[in-house]
Amino acid sequence: MRKKTLVVVSFLFYIVLHSQERTNKPIPKIGTQVEGQLIKATGWLLDPQGQWISGLNKIPGYDKTNNVDEFISYQFREVKILDSTYSILIKKCFIETLKTGIAQYGIEFYVFSKTQLAQLNDIKNDTINLIKITVLYSGFSGGTKDTYISEIQKEIAHQIQSKNDTSETDKELIREGAQIDFQANLIFHIAPYKSKNIVQFQIYSYKDLGDGYNQIEGVSAIAVTEDMQGDKFFLTNDLFKHCYFETDYQTFNSFIRISNSDTK
Secondary structure, eight states: OHHHHHHHHHHHHHHHHHOOOOOOOOOOEEOSOOSEEEOOOEEEEEOTTSOEEEEETEEOOTTSSSOSEEOSEEEEEEEEETTEEEEEEEEEEEEEEOTTOOEEEEEEEEEEOHHHHGGGGGOOTTSOEEEEEEOSEEEEEOOOTTTHHHHHHHHHHHHHHHHHTOOHHHHHHHHTTOOSSOOEEEEEEEEEEGGGTEEEEEEEEEEEEETTEEEEESSOGGGSSTTSOGGGGTTSGGGGGTEEEEEOHHHHHTTSOOOOOOOO
16 A cells, blocks of 8 residues: 555656646737827828829828828837836827727738937938837737737737747758848938928838848839839938928927937
8 A cells, every 4th residue: 555655756846847837928019108299290292293282191102092091199218128228219100990880900010129219319400310220029010009010019029939949940041041031120301400490200110131122112213203103212301302200399309309409
């Protein structure tokens, strides 16, 4: 009987020792405090007839049907991932009202280091500034007013897991110099003119695909010009000859603060 008891105890000890622990992986947490926000700007585009056309919170397309860009709001917040805190730019793109009457948001988001965000402290007046920020995680999400934050958090967690699950084949290709997932870069193209009390800007992203080709994202570049070659103006100062958003200093400073210095 004693031998049987010892066998049972040993078996139970083995089960406990080798049992799978149930541990939840931490979900990224987006802070509730909005550190900068923009909710209003006028979009301008030079149409094929040489006339400037405009729209509230949208840059109309050359054919006046498809917009080059549009937004409901831009927000800066913080997001905690594991033990580190990062910055996140959240862009509410549009609203769709379903038959239920529930407002649905289309969301773009970009996560990057806080040191990258510090580049926006050096915007110069009376000139065109092009600031490139390296993005860690980015994507498109959805949700309602009450759920869109949690949807972004889930998407970031999914991207983190996907990076962790990179196959050995992909790792070998990367070691050999292959590009498996092209790095996204967030662009703040900002032209403040203090004497006129206006700030012209565009915010978009791009991926360097190599051989001098950039894939412009976050906007509909083909809607800029009639030949649908508008992507060639992005990442250049010529972009402002064709389209941009515009608002006053006070409104823009609630989003990104521009120094009052006249230094260029």
